[in-house]
Amino acid sequence: MVLNKNHQERIEKVDLDSAIDIAIIGGGPAGLSLAYCLQKINPKIDYLIFEKGHVGESFQQMPDHLTLITPPKANLLPGDFNFFSYVKYFFNTERWTAHRFANYLKDYQKRFHLKIQENTKIEKVELSEDKKYFILHTQDKKIPCRRVVSATGYFSFPISVASNAINGFTGPIIHFQQFKNSDQLNRFGNRVLIIGKRLSAGQVIRECVAAGMEVSLLVRSPIQFTSGPWKLRQFLRFVWEIESLFLLLQKPLSNIFPNLKKFSKIVVPMEAGDGKEAIEKGLVAVYNKVLNLQHQTILLEDQNNNKQQKIFDVVVETTGFCAGLPHLNKIIDQNTLLKLEQGLFIFKSQESEIKAFSIGNIAGLYQLGREGIVDRRSRFLRGIRSDSKILAKILCTK
Ligand SMILES: Cc1cc2nc3c(=O)[nH]c(=O)nc-3n(C[C@H](O)[C@H](O)[C@H](O)COP(=O)(O)OP(=O)(O)OC[C@H]3O[C@@H](n4cnc5c(N)ncnc54)[C@H](O)[C@@H]3O)c2cc1C
Numbered sequence: 001m002v003l004n005k006n007h008q009e010r011i012e013k014v015d016l017d018s019a020i021d022i023a024i025i026g027g028g029p030a031g032l033s034l035a036y037c038l039q040k041i042n043p044k045i046d047y048l049i050f051e052k053g054h055v056g057e058s059f060q061q062m063p064d065h066l067t068l069i070t071p072p073k074a075n076l077l078p079g080d081f082n083f084f085s086y087v088k089y090f091f092n093t094e095r096w097t098a099h100r101f102a103n104y105l106k107d108y109q110k111r112f113h114l115k116i117q118e119n120t121k122i123e124k125v126e127l128s129e130d131k132k133y134f135i136l137h138t139q140d141k142k143i144p145c146r147r148v149v150s151a152t153g154y155f156s157f158p159i160s161v162a163s164n165a166i167n168g169f170t171g172p173i174i175h176f177q178q179f180k181n182s183d184q185l186n187r188f189g190n191r192v193l194i195i196g197k198r199l200s201a202g203q204v205i206r207e208c209v210a211a212g213m214e215v216s217l218l219v220r221s222p223i224q225f226t227s228g229p230w231k232l233r234q235f236l237r238f239v240w241e242i243e244s245l246f247l248l249l250q251k252p253l254s255n256i257f258p259n260l261k262k263f264s265k266i267v268v269p270m271e272a273g274d275g276k277e278a279i280e281k282g283l284v285a286v287y288n289k290v291l292n293l294q295h296q297t298i299l300l301e302d303q304n305n306n307k308q309q310k311i312f313d314v315v316v317e318t319t320g321f322c323a324g325l326p327h328l329n330k331i332i333d334q335n336t337l338l339k340l341e342q343g344l345f346i347f348k349s350q351e352s353e354i355k356a357f358s359i360g361n362i363a364g365l366y367q368l369g370r371e372g373i374v375d376r377r378s379r380f381l382r383g384i385r386s387d388s389k390i391l392a393k394i395l396c397t398k
Pocket residue numbers: 025026027028029030031050051052053054055056057058059062066067068069070074120121122123151152153154155156200321327368369370379380381382384
């Protein structure tokens with residue numbers, strides 16, 4: 001931890017005159033990248049990251065066997081991504097585990113001496129009476145600052161559908177956010193129902209089938225798969241270049257083809273490979289509807305209207321995440337907050353970049369790491385890498 005005495009003193013008492021210039025909430029890839037870029041432009045800049053857990057907390061909490069889908073070239077943060085690393089990793093399609101990436105983030109923070117205060121959850125952000133300062137509230141402290149960047153992650157809050165899809169199920173229900181490995185599920189029994197059909201559903205299917213569990217899947221619409229592992233690897237090898245070219249052409253092309261914006265949203269389908277094979281071989285039973293439910297016994301129907309009654313020991317929801325910004329509840333109206341959480345603010349190329357990062361029309365309040373900020377990759381590591389440079393410039397010139 002690199003907190004100096006000066007920072008510590010200012011945190012203890014709410015002394016508005018000595019407020020921190022830039023408070024960054026969240027010590028994930030976005031918060032760290034921004035800190036690096038700020039320091040690079042102005043080594044004396046006054047900023048501090050507040051992290052509720054430890055550096056890279058989200059990746060530390062991910063499933064034991066989860067690997068990043070993007071290759072190292074697309075994952076390296078600012079300062080580490082340059083011509084030499086680009087050449088070094090050009091053909092490298094290695095899949096880093098989430099835990100390895102969490103260690104990379106820890107190392108990144110240490111190497112670049114990024115200022116962070118861990119174990120500090122920001123519960124609430126408020127404006128001072130004269131509206132010139134922000135006051136960050138932790139459980140027991142009030143921290144004054146002039147500008148705030150919320151970098152708390154686009155994937156931080158689990159979306160749960162259990163209350164609709166299997167209302168009344170009395171067994172354990174685990175969201176992918178808490179999922180660690182198949183042993184954790186096997187402790188309840190080996191009959192598992194997975195709800196969802198995207199990347200994380202594929203991860204749980206793979207692990208449960210390999211562990212010999214009886215797996216069923218509940219989906220609302222047909223499953224889409226990525227192309228096969230070999231083709232996917234070839235695509236990932238050039239994903240950064242393909243996207244960069246697309247981004248370069250997007251502005252002029254969207255004048256000619258207005259519908260191009262439709263393709264801007266990136267949807268990540270279920271990965272082909274072991275999971276797909278298990279579904280195709282019938283090792284995983286796929287259902288579309290719940291007809292009836294009593295305790296842990298569910299009557300299900302598949303797409304051919306075949307009905308089957310099954311008992312499940314555990315349900316896993318792989319139904320995605322949303323941004324979750326409860327700390328901004330007090331300063332942003334509910335409607336805007338909801339749109340932000342659902343990623344409904346998409347940057348329009350004719351808007352100023354500063355507007356893209358600003359939230360709730362509040363001067364000095366920004367967000368980094370959300371769907372659709374400056375480019376279509378803003379919620380992925382490679383988008384965060386480029387967005388953080390732009391936001392750092394904005395913050396350093398104001
Ligand atoms: C399962 C999964 C796999 C993914 N795989 C990839 C991939 O392969 N490639 C890719 O490019 N992207 C991937 N992503 C997207 C990935 O989330 C983002 O690329 C990246 O994590 C976003 O970084 P971030 O810093 O915005 O958010 P996070 O990594 O979530 O960091 C946010 C940080 O804020 C902290 N925090 C939250 N609230 C508070 C608070 N109130 N006070 C203080 N601290 C707080 C959290 O503890 C966390 O450390 C994946 C996402 C998931 C969920």
